[in-house]
Amino acid sequence: MITVLYFASLRESLGRSSEQITLPATVRDLESLRALLVARGGAWEEGLAPGRPVRAAVNQSMAHGDTRVADGDEVAFFPPVTGG
Amino acid sequence: MTVKIQTADFDLSTEIAALRRGNARVGAVASFVGVVRDINDGGTVAEMTLEHYPGMTEKAIEEIIGQARSRWNVLNVLVIHRVGQLKPLDQIVLVVVAGEHRGEAFAACEFIMDFLKTRAPFWKKEQTGKGARWVEARQVDDVAADRWRLKG
Numbered sequence: 001m002i003t004v005l006y007f008a009s010l011r012e013s014l015g016r017s018s019e020q021i022t023l024p025a026t027v028r029d030l031e032s033l034r035a036l037l038v039a040r041g042g043a044w045e046e047g048l049a050p051g052r053p054v055r056a057a058v059n060q061s062m063a064h065g066d067t068r069v070a071d072g073d074e075v076a077f078f079p080p081v082t083g084g
Numbered sequence: 085m086t087v088k089i090q091t092a093d094f095d096l097s098t099e100i101a102a103l104r105r106g107n108a109r110v111g112a113v114a115s116f117v118g119v120v121r122d123i124n125d126g127g128t129v130a131e132m133t134l135e136h137y138p139g140m141t142e143k144a145i146e147e148i149i150g151q152a153r154s155r156w157n158v159l160n161v162l163v164i165h166r167v168g169q170l171k172p173l174d175q176i177v178l179v180v181v182a183g184e185h186r187g188e189a190f191a192a193c194e195f196i197m198d199f200l201k202t203r204a205p206f207w208k209k210e211q212t213g214k215g216a217r218w219v220e221a222r223q224v225d226d227v228a229a230d231r232w233r234l235k236g
Contacts, residue, residue, distance in 0.1 A: 008135050008207035009218040053221070060140035062203070076137060076205075080221030083134070083165060083206025084118055084177050084197065 001071060004033075007078035010054065013047045023071060030056050031065035033075060053080050085153075085161050087145045089136060091168040094178055103160050104182050110159055114189035115180045116197050122172035124219065127212040132219075134167040134176070137205040141165075148199040152181075155195070156188040163196065165206065195232055202229040 005018045027033050034056075038048050048054055057076045058067050069075060096117060104110045122129055149161045164178040179196050183189040208219040 005137070007137055007205065008209070057137075057140055057205070060137070060143050062144075076140070078137070078205060079207065079218065081202065081205050082208045082219040082221055083136070083204050084201040084225075 002033075002069060002073045002075055004037075005074065005076040007076065009079050010047055010077055013043050015043070023069070027069065029065065029069055030058065030063055030067045030075070033069050034065075034077075037077075048077065054078070055080055085146070085149050086163070087142050087149070088162075088164045089138070089141055089167055090164065091166060093166070093175060094164045096178065096180075099162055099164070099178065100180055103162050103180055107159065107182070109184060110182045111184045112186040112189040113180065113182050114186065114193040115178065116193055117175055118177035118197075120170050120172050120174045120176050124210060127210070127214065127217075129172060129210045129212055131211040132170050133209045133211075134165075134170060135207045135209070136165075136167050141205050144204045145200060148196055148203060151199070152192040152195050156183070156192045158183045158188060158192045161192070161196065163200070165200070165204070167206070198225075198228045198232065201225045 001020050001022050003018060004021055006014050006016060011017050027036055034048055038045050055078055056063050058069060059074055096115060100113055100115065104113060120132060145163050152158060158181055160182040162180040166176050170176055179193050181189045181193040202225050210217055210219055
């Protein structure tokens with residue numbers, strides 16, 4: 001089980017701020033997790049499609065497609081940051 | 085080194101006094117205050133909401149301060165970033181760097197601000213005359229952060 005968080009415009013378009021996901025054996029990194037979410041279709045496919053400017057973090061550190069994801073992790077997806 | 089994410093406003097003089105209190109090694113204090121403007125991308129901004137990622141935001145800023153300290157001899161750093169509802173004229177972000185000499189204090193302050201803009205998880209949503217919109221990341225901010233690779 002992992003926790004997935006969504007922020008800002010992505011949270012709004014997906015209609016949720018967090019969820020628990022039981023990892024299928026095929027999901028081992030961020031890229032395959034993102035593909036799992038895209039396969040839900042609709043707003044998920046639109047918001048997380050490859051090429052969309054989506055950033056991600058694993059356990060609160062910026063991460064990339066090949067970053068490993070394992071049980072107990074906190075994963076977050078969000079748009080490019082706009083603070084300051 | 086202090087990082088604060090808060091809804092409350094801040095006072096520059098109070099924060100600087102606290103940062104250098106009793107430390108006679110401090111010869112230079114550089115600070116940056118970011119303020120909400122009433123216009124962005126050609127639209128009038130009435131109000132904005134700042135969202136962040138509790139936990140990661142603090143951690144990301146602490147890492148940026150750590151990188152600044154590894155590059156420059158810095159004695160103390162304070163970063164305050166406000167979240168929640170903000171209006172034009174409101175203060176939004178404060179970076180204060182205390183060092184022995186001005187060159188290091190100036191450089192570290194600018195470095196921290198440039199990386200905060202591109203690496204710290206905050207998102208702005210503006211209320212404009214045409215409705216609400218999420219602010220898009222600007223490439224000029226990436227360029228500002230990238231130039232530190234060539235400098236220093």
